[in-house]
Amino acid sequence: MSRIDVNKTYKLFIGGAFPRSESGRVYEIKGANKKFIANPAQASRKDLRDAVVAAKSAVSGWANATAFNRGQILYRIAEIMQGRSEQFADEICLLEGVSNKVAKLQVDEAIDTWVWYSGWCDKLFSISGSQNQVSGPFYNFTTPEALGVVAVFAESKPSLIGVVRTLAPVIAAGNSAVVIASESYPLSAITLGEVLATSDLPAGVVNILTGKSSELAPWVGSHMEIDGVDVAGLSKKQEEELKLVGADNLKRIHRFATANNPERILSFMEHKTIWHPIGI
Amino acid sequence: MSNFEYASAPESKAIANISDSYGLFIGGKFVDPRKGKSFETINPATEEVLSKIGYADKLDIDLAVKSARSAFTKVWSKTPAKERGKYLYRIARILQERAREFAVVETLDNGKPIRESRDTDIPLAAAHFFYHAGWADKLEYAGFGNKPKPVGVVGQIIPWNFPLLMLAWKIAPALAAGNTVVLKPAETTPLTALLFAQVCQQAGLPDGVVNIVTGDGITGAALVNHPDINKIAFTGSTEVGKAIARSISATNKSATLELGGKAANLIFEDAAIDEAVEGIVNGIFFNQGHVCCAGSRLLVQENVADEILEKLKARMSLIRIGDPMDKNTDLGAINSKEQLKRIHEISKSGDAEGANRWSPECKLPSKGYWYPPTIFTGVSQSHRIAREEIFGPVLSVLTFRTPAEGIEKANNTMYGLSAGIWSDKGAKVLWAAKQLKAGVIWSNTFNKFDPASPFGGYKESGWGREGGRHGLSGYLKSDVKASK
Numbered sequence: 083m084s085r086i087d088v089n090k091t092y093k094l095f096i097g098g099a100f101p102r103s104e105s106g107r108v109y110e111i112k113g114a115n116k117k118f119i120a121n122p123a124q125a126s127r128k129d130l131r132d133a134v135v136a137a138k139s140a141v142s143g144w145a146n147a148t149a150f151n152r153g154q155i156l157y158r159i160a161e162i163m164q165g166r167s168e169q170f171a172d173e174i175c176l177l178e179g180v181s182n183k184v185a186k187l188q189v190d191e192a193i194d195t196w197v198w199y200s201g202w203c204d205k206l207f208s209i210s211g212s213q214n215q216v217s218g219p220f221y222n223f224t225t226p227e228a229l230g231v232v233a234v235f236a237e238s239k240p241s242l243i244g245v246v247r248t249l250a251p252v253i254a255a256g257n258s259a260v261v262i263a264s265e266s267y268p269l270s271a272i273t274l275g276e277v278l279a280t281s282d283l284p285a286g287v288v289n290i291l292t293g294k295s296s297e298l299a300p301w302v303g304s305h306m307e308i309d310g311v312d313v314a315g316l317s318k319k320q321e322e323e324l325k326l327v328g329a330d331n332l333k334r335i336h337r338f339a340t341a342n343n344p345e346r347i348l349s350f351m352e353h354k355t356i357w358h359p360i361g362i
Numbered sequence: 363m364s365n366f367e368y369a370s371a372p373e374s375k376a377i378a379n380i381s382d383s384y385g386l387f388i389g390g391k392f393v394d395p396r397k398g399k400s401f402e403t404i405n406p407a408t409e410e411v412l413s414k415i416g417y418a419d420k421l422d423i424d425l426a427v428k429s430a431r432s433a434f435t436k437v438w439s440k441t442p443a444k445e446r447g448k449y450l451y452r453i454a455r456i457l458q459e460r461a462r463e464f465a466v467v468e469t470l471d472n473g474k475p476i477r478e479s480r481d482t483d484i485p486l487a488a489a490h491f492f493y494h495a496g497w498a499d500k501l502e503y504a505g506f507g508n509k510p511k512p513v514g515v516v517g518q519i520i521p522w523n524f525p526l527l528m529l530a531w532k533i534a535p536a537l538a539a540g541n542t543v544v545l546k547p548a549e550t551t552p553l554t555a556l557l558f559a560q561v562c563q564q565a566g567l568p569d570g571v572v573n574i575v576t577g578d579g580i581t582g583a584a585l586v587n588h589p590d591i592n593k594i595a596f597t598g599s600t601e602v603g604k605a606i607a608r609s610i611s612a613t614n615k616s617a618t619l620e621l622g623g624k625a626a627n628l629i630f631e632d633a634a635i636d637e638a639v640e641g642i643v644n645g646i647f648f649n650q651g652h653v654c655c656a657g658s659r660l661l662v663q664e665n666v667a668d669e670i671l672e673k674l675k676a677r678m679s680l681i682r683i684g685d686p687m688d689k690n691t692d693l694g695a696i697n698s699k700e701q702l703k704r705i706h707e708i709s710k711s712g713d714a715e716g717a718n719r720w721s722p723e724c725k726l727p728s729k730g731y732w733y734p735p736t737i738f739t740g741v742s743q744s745h746r747i748a749r750e751e752i753f754g755p756v757l758s759v760l761t762f763r764t765p766a767e768g769i770e771k772a773n774n775t776m777y778g779l780s781a782g783i784w785s786d787k788g789a790k791v792l793w794a795a796k797q798l799k800a801g802v803i804w805s806n807t808f809n810k811f812d813p814a815s816p817f818g819g820y821k822e823s824g825w826g827r828e829g830g831r832h833g834l835s836g837y838l839k840s841d842v843k844a845s846k
Binding site for chain 1: 489505600603604605607608611612619621776778791792795800801802803804805806807810812814815816817818820821822824825827830831832840841842843844
């Protein structure tokens, strides 16, 4: 008899730990070949709230870490992913039904995306800050800073790129993130959680939920401690509904058309302008 | 204090040629509203009627938007950037030429002291046009892509606290970036916007590039909901800002929102006390406290609180309240009966919730709308007067023991527009500035504005920035964002 594989239990990633959904719910994921792959957790509203609590408590430490430090940790994520690229590729093949070659290209691109955003961390002031020439004896300057807690609805396919492309800019900015993985293609997101847990990223900076985005989206929209949302993985209709309730705390809600761009980072930052008199 | 009595020095009304009535400014001409409705605008210091103003409804808004759209596609988008800039320079220069007239009309319509309209509102409005004029043909260097494109037709809604200045904040960057606009001034302060329409005519600005529609909240809602508007720029209350965010949630319209505030003004023990007291007074009593970024929550470190309060009260006793047209006046009229009612209502909650009210002895004029400079001590964070925007000359005083507690209290608000820091220790000032969750931080100064300086809030104080390089982005199409 051939050896029986030890299959992974796909769980949530909240506050640096891997809990099951408090609701006890799971849903079935089948591969491109229609065969059973896993029963990932179906996160509830309570799981979302727990994730926001974790994200909120991590935000000040992460936002106030030096940009160099944040950049190194994003780079570290790329390093750890590189070592596990086989695993990512296998999951992508299984779920998306693409060839191993295509899957590997996706993994490579995801790793390079982390490297690209890593390099942005300490250049944001240079491209988006300014010293302003006001008409008077004042030193006046503007710098971007992290928004706070940002929810990310990951794009479904390509499934790994879909998470990394949306998540990396959010945390490069110094925000904490709550990722809602693609409902149909969640495996890469969960495995990414395992990478993040071992990349020196402080617990709570990234939290990953799997489940039904249609169920979670309204709760994301109305949660008063969520400051921004990338709606990449939502339909136009869901986006509109989320914007309607998101107006209650004037969430910054964005959908991007371009893959990698610093505007993805800066859209989830606030600009602060400081005045100080000059004189003796 | 008899040594410091001032002889009155009234500015003349003669320079203000206010017409008996004004129509809407659509397509470069003043036209009557379709349904012929109008409303009165009054001088809040005397309750005298100044003029009859056309009331724009949905039909008029539609005409204004059509005029703006046609000007955008046929004229403005084809006007070379360099020439666009020159129109803005012209406008800036005409505003400077007519500055005295504008200041007088602003003060009559708004109730603010002539000294403020003369020295702040009008010069800053002109400066705003001059600054943005220079951007018009340099947008590709602003860092928003090599070929920045205008958004299109912009609907703009402005408040009554700085009527012409808010108009300038809206129209100058919009036009510089190549957009055309339909602007609705506030119901109680339409006059300088209508005067500005004449400036557009004098500048030879192509018809329809700027349209001014007067009316109330219903007029504003019609503008927000017009299907052919690409972007909304709004300054006003957080409540209305949220309503706008909801009404555009299922559209492709973008928005910048400059909303309310409840700014903390933090006085540390090592502050230069006399300067800080001046800063507190300027922070809350400038423009009768009708300022979204007013320093309306004073947070004083406990060991200097007594000294600060004593000096603050002495200073407040010297505030001259009365005729806004008098060049000596510090505190003018409250802009409207409605606003006065609101100030009374929230202030009374301060009494009811157990805070201690103090105002200097002062005689208020018998006609018009007035409120004395007022402070509340013994305020706790849960009091309404510590949480809600009063938009009047009312200051809530709280204390803190450690810098960390000061920051914690300062950030304990849904707003995040501005904040003040007073300390003579450089490292502490920068530390505090970093901790404060607000878009504009005034350290050892307060209520400073400049066209080159981005302005705008965190959290529920709004979306986006106005002024500076950052303010341009709201008027340019992003090729990175979808559905914009």
